[in-house]
Every structure is written in structure tokens, then in C-alpha cells.
Amino acid sequence: MGSRERRTREREKTRERILDAARKMFVRHGYEATTMRAIADKIEYTPTAIYHHFRNKQALLTELVIADLESLASAFRQIGRIEDPVERLGRIGQAYVEFALDHPMHYQLIFLTKHPLETVKMRLARQDPAEGAYAFLRAACAAAIQSGRLRPDIKDPDELAQMLWAPVHGLMALHIVKGEDPWVEWRDARKTAARMNETMVRGLLREGAR
Amino acid sequence: MGSRERRTREREKTRERILDAARKMFVRHGYEATTMRAIADKIEYTPTAIYHHFRNKQALLTELVIADLESLASAFRQIGRIEDPVERLGRIGQAYVEFALDHPMHYQLIFLTKHPLETVKMRLARQDPAEGAYAFLRAACAAAIQSGRLRPDIKDPDELAQMLWAPVHGLMALHIVKGEDPWVEWRDARKTAARMNETMVRGLLREGAR
DNA sequence: TACTTTACTTAACATTGTTATAATGTCGGT
């Protein structure tokens, strides 16, 4: 009685330990450089034990990516519903940059790695679109359009979302992948991002408004 | 007499064949998925033969990346020196997008893959900065700033170059890495890029000008 | 007590990048 619960609890615990170890090592050394054996060593199991909890290495990554996506969405939600929809757009960009700079490797896992997400999990993540980070951005875009402060030719929330996502993502990606290359004199990412976002919003506003 | 030349010519030829095969396979299946054995098979050599021409797999990639970077720079140069420096900025963005969409896998190799470029080659590529793609963009930015048509607070060519590079790169990167994900309703990349660039430039111009 | 199930290990597999060693030829000089 209750022993069954204890078992599943312990199972969940080792599962958690695997995930934690994998996350740390993925984040520190990257996905490719992290071996299943190294993960197993870290938690003092044999590599095969991992396969009892996860189908394969990709599944491990996928699970972590989904969790990280959720934490980004959560950061977005904490922005709350700032009254001015245009200002809200700027804040979202800022939070995005903050997340990417605070967790560069997590960011790399989420947005810079091509992973065939399992369709089942995908559907789950999609079930509540209001919780997704992209959905949050899209909603903010729709609100900004409806406010009437943007140029009249800006009317597609998806297009606008992508026009705003691309710049911040691009800057983060370049800094992560090319940040060490000597042929570019990189400027401070936070500052560049701020000015870039500001410029973008400026270009989006209609003639009269500023 | 002349046999020495023939030898080095033949050596260059097999070197070329290795590069061609590698390029095709990297581009078709990606870097990780392409094995040295597969490359060797394609040109009907043993894997070891490749090591007589290239230090290792990374060196192969590096060589190809440098060549592709050069071809991007060449595309930039073909834009020529359009009189209006602001218009030139738009054209560069357009050429960049065109290149990325025409050669998505080359693009991936150049800008989406983290590779420790050998410093020697790096220096070579750096020796003539006017030939580099980034240097070209930077020069155009400097010209635009000097034209006086931009906002007065925009005065750093490097910062401006990065503010303009990031959006187009971001859009291309997202389309390549996340283009298949179902949770985003992707809009046509070319159109989005065009409107994004236009918006960006609009935000950069000083108050009176437009 | 006899069975099934669970959580894990041992040992192996094929595949990877890479290398030590050898085979084969080609050139320059005598």
C-alpha cells in the first residue's frame, strides 16, 4: 500500500536527475559535445539506464527545449499587460534579449538548433496557444495594430510578429555564433538591441505619431 | 620537364574533386550527417586519401565556408556603387536575402554553424577588408551616415551595420531553423524581409526626410 | 512459494573521425 506511489516517485526522481545533468552539460558544452556516457557518469548510472527513461538523446533535448520555451513564455507573461500596446512590444523585445543573454546556451538549444520535435509533444505545446511565447508576441502585435497607432499598411499580426522577432533573434544568433570572430567589431548587444528595437518601432508608427 | 607541373595540377584536381563532393553533401545533408567515408566513396577514394589533402573534416568545412563568404561578397560588389547611399543599404539587404534563399544550406554553413576558423586563414580573409561582405556593409553604413540623411544620433558605422544585419539574418535563420514548425504561420520570407528593411530604414531617417 | 514487473547492468553492435603502417608508383640524379 503506497509502495506503488513510492516507486513512481523514485522513478520521477531519477528522471529528474538525468534531465538536470543533461541540461547542465548541454548548456556548458553544447549538444554534440555532450555524450550519453558523460551524462550517465555524472549521476553515477550506466548509459543504458538513461534509455529506460528517454527514447534517445534527441528526446532528452526535446524535453529540455520544451521546458525552456515554457520558461521564456513565463518571462513574457510576467511583463504583464502593459497598458500601451506599442510600449508592450518594446518590452517584449527587451525581455527576449534579456533571456537570450542570460541563458545563451539555452537560447542556442531552443532557437539555433534544428530539432525534429516529436509531433505529440508539439501538439501538446500547441494546445494552449495563449501560453506560447510566439502567441504572446502575436497577440501584442494584434493589439498594437488595433490601437491604430501603426502605419495603415501594417495589418497582419503574423507578419508584424515576424518583422519584430527577426531583428532580436538575428542579433542574438550573430552574437552567439559569430561573437568571437575578429572581423567584426561587435558593439554591446544590449545597447544595439535597444536602439534597433526603438528604430524598428519608430519605422512602424504612422506619419503623424512622432 | 613539366612533369612536376602536371603532378601539382593533378593534385589540385583531386583536391578540387574532394571539395566539390564535400560541398554537395554538406549542402544536401548538413555537416554532421556527412561522413568522411561517404565523401570518399563519392569520388571513389578511400577516406584516408582525403586526409592527405585536408587536415581534418573541420578544415574541409572551413575552406568551403571561406569560398562561400567570398561569393557573398562578390554578390555584394555586383550591386555596384549605387549613387544614393540610403538606397544602397536597401539593396544590400535585398542581395543578402536573395543569397540566403538561393543557397539556404550554404547560408547555414556560413552563418548558422559555429566553426573555429583557423586563424591563419582568418587573417588572409581579413587582409583585404574591402573584399569582405561585412566590410562592404560597414562602408555603405558609413556613407549613409555621412550623407546626413540619417537621424543625428546614428553615428557609429559598426553599430548601424549590426542593426541592419541582425534583422535580415534573423529572418533567414528563423526560416531555416524553424521554417517547418507548425506553431508559426510563416509569411513569405522575401516580402517580410522587404517590408522589414523598409521599416528599418524609415526608422533611421531623420525627422524631416519623409 | 511461484510469477511478473521494474530498474538497472553487462556486453556488445555498427558507425563515426582519425591515424600508423604499408604498398605502389614517380621523379631526379648517377
Place this chain on the structure above:
DNA sequence: ACCGACATTATAACAATGTTAAGTAAAGTA
């Protein structure tokens, strides 16, 4: 014509990788 040096490729192996087949030992269930 022959010999030694060198260049080019092959054979065979290495260690490391993700993954799996088969087994083990303990706990739960009957």
C-alpha cells in the same frame, strides 16, 4: 638502367560515439 627520396593512395586498425540485446536482482502480486 638503377637507386633512393618522395608523393599518393590503400589496408587495417584505433578509440569514441549512440544505441540495443540479453541478463540480473530486487520488489510487488498471486
